[in-house]
Amino acid sequence: MQQHLQQFGWKNEALPHGVAETRIARVTKEFKNQYVIEGVHGTQLARVPGKFHYTSTSRLDYPAVGDWVVLSERQENEQDIQLVEAVLPRSSAFVRQAAGEETAGQIVAANVTKVFIVIPLFAEVNVRKLERFLFTAWDSGASPEIILSKADLSEDAAGQKAAVASVAMGVPIHIWSAVTYEGFTDLQARIASDDTIVFVGTSGAGKSTLMNALVGQELLKTSAVRSDDHRGRHTTTHRELVVLPTGGIVIDTPGVRELQLWYEEDRQPMSETSFSDIKQWMQACFFNDCQHETESGCAIKEALATGDLSQERWDNFLKLQREYAYAKRKQDKRLQLEEKKRWKRLSKYSKRSGKR
Numbered sequence: 052m053q054q055h056l057q058q059f060g061w062k063n064e065a066l067p068h069g070v071a072e073t074r075i076a077r078v079t080k081e082f083k084n085q086y087v088i089e090g091v092h093g094t095q096l097a098r099v100p101g102k103f104h105y106t107s108t109s110r111l112d113y114p115a116v117g118d119w120v121v122l123s124e125r126q127e128n129e130q131d132i133q134l135v136e137a138v139l140p141r142s143s144a145f146v147r148q149a150a151g152e153e154t155a156g157q158i159v160a161a162n163v164t165k166v167f168i169v170i171p172l173f174a175e176v177n178v179r180k181l182e183r184f185l186f187t188a189w190d191s192g193a194s195p196e197i198i199l200s201k202a203d204l205s206e207d208a209a210g211q212k213a214a215v216a217s218v219a220m221g222v223p224i225h226i227w228s229a230v231t232y233e234g235f236t237d238l239q240a241r242i243a244s245d246d247t248i249v250f251v252g253t254s255g256a257g258k259s260t261l262m263n264a265l266v267g268q269e270l271l272k273t274s275a276v277r278s279d280d281h282r283g284r285h286t287t288t289h290r291e292l293v294v295l296p297t298g299g300i301v302i303d304t305p306g307v308r309e310l311q312l313w314y315e316e317d318r319q320p321m322s323e324t325s326f327s328d329i330k331q332w333m334q335a336c337f338f339n340d341c342q343h344e345t346e347s348g349c350a351i352k353e354a355l356a357t358g359d360l361s362q363e364r365w366d367n368f369l370k371l372q373r374e375y376a377y378a379k380r381k382q383d384k385r386l387q388l389e390e391k392k393r394w395k396r397l398s399k400y401s402k403r404s405g406k407r
């Protein structure tokens with residue numbers, strides 16, 4: 052019974068005090084007013100009770116794909132209805148900012164542990180785009196990993212990997228080809244049974260192809276899952292959260308795809324994609340620790356003055372640097388939080404065992 056929950060990524064430590072495991076389930080798909088959930092009773096439909104609408108203060112309070120929820124059962128018109136009593140605290144969340152509303156975010160995918168950023172190798176890697184995706188991943192609270200796809204179309208996959216590594220700040224990088232299956236077992240090994248993974252990347256990057264390879268068939272997007280809810284009625288639905296045959300979970304929601312488009316639209320036009328010219332000027336500055344502000348002998352300021360380096364390009368570079376720093380701080384903070392939680396658990400544990 053526990054095993055079934057664990058398949059869906061359940062970690063026992065997350066069980067709230069006094070709640071039986073039979074009442075825990077994970078949201079695998081979201082409809083307008085209903086959720087497909089997976090718990091110890093298998094696939095069921097659930098909805099939020101009326102009081103939920105009054106007690107919730109924002110859309111973020113509502114269940115989303117990937118959420119763990121606590122259920123209660125109620126009889127309505129002689130039928131058993133599953134109600135979502137509570138959404139358990141999320142370890143991470145992809146939030147989409149609803150257009151036009153500043154504060155009303157919407158959760159697109161919850162409790163994601165890893166974000167696979169898929170970048171095709173048929174062209175030069177767009178560093179700026181990659182940075183955007185890294186930023187999105189860090190912002191969600193999940194850990195990014197970079198997958199360089201379509202390696203079969205690259206003359207020098209290893210060289211491209213090295214180039215990406217120079218901007219990826221220690222994020223793991225994998226090479227993959229759906230044609231030769233190069234890197235497949237390495238990728239599989241990166242997916243633990245309690246991992247929940249979201250794939251991001253531009254259209255045509257090869258996300259669906261890789262997901263289908265991991266699932267072992269063309270399951271995502273195409274097929275339907277037949278399920279039997281408590282009422283004995285059949286509901287045909289396509290799940291957006293899928294358990295891999297080798298363990299681990301992938302989430303493929305339209306929301307994540309829309310999020311990607313949003314990030315792509317957000318990009319600013321930039322003719323070149325690498326900052327090697329800027330790096331060269333920086334190395335030419337007189338002072339090693341030049342801040343490129345008021346120092347004399349600053350090659351950057353000189354390049355700006357002569358027009359060799361455009362102000363726009365320099366500003367863009369600085370902006371990315373700030374985003375980097377922000378993302379890095381955010382990640383450090385998340386690590387700190389996790390650490391804190393671990394210590395809390397440990398101290399609780401030691402107190403308990405001390406009493407015995």
Ligand SMILES: Nc1nc2c(ncn2[C@@H]2O[C@H](COP(=O)(O)OP(=O)(O)OP(=O)(O)O)[C@@H](O)[C@H]2O)c(=O)[nH]1
Pocket residue numbers: 200201202203204227228229230252253254255256257258259260261
């Ligand atoms: N040569 C080569 N082609 C690939 C590889 N992986 C995917 N493709 C092809 O690239 C095209 C796009 O792949 P998809 O998996 O649909 O890309 P996607 O990222 O899911 O795209 P969207 O659904 O638009 O977001 C398809 O025609 C695939 O057959 C690969 O490793 N090598």
Ligand SMILES: [Zn+2]
Pocket residue numbers: 333336337341342343344346348349350351352
């Ligand atoms: Zn300088």
